[in-house]
Amino acid sequence: MNAIAPSQPYSPQEVLAQAFGLDQALLFDEAGQGRIQLDGALLHLQLYQEDANVLLLMADLGQLPVNDRHALHQQMLVANSGWSALAGGALCTNESGERALLRLRLDLNALNSEILTHWLTAFVTAAEHWAALLAAPAQAAPPSADELKAQTQNTSFLHPTHMA
Secondary structure, rough: OOOOOOOOOOOHHHHHHHOOOOOOOHHHOOOEEEEEEEOEEEEEEEEEEOOEEEEEEEEEHHHHHHHHHHHHHHHHHHHHOOOOOOOOOEEOOOOOOOEEEEEEEHHHHHHOOOHHHHHHHHHHHHHHHHHHHHHOOOOOOOOOOOHHHHHHHOOOOOOOHOOO
């Protein structure tokens, strides 16, 4: 796969801050970590620029209901195997299996600011949908790939083969 050359140099911190309407200094701490509360999910950001220039996104989708935990774990595995409405990410749980997470790793050297913004938008959309689905599993359905694509403009590049 060929890397997408940035059209001009950009700061990932600046792009992320603009996407969330926040000041850069408020978004990331000195260690390159940030947190943002979304609709139903807490988004954790970790920026590694020393060696790899990588952005790790993790959305905490919430506590899995005890009575539905097994079925939800199974649904998460099925979604992972079919890349169903994940925006290139992967569903998993914390070590105890009680909380659902959506994770995504992006190689920032392969992205320009516009594409990073689209990845972020798609990831946030997926996190919010999965948070809603996992909070009320009997009532909600995951968004289809077409629904997710319609909600995030021009996301044709959001295919797992473009992952770092």
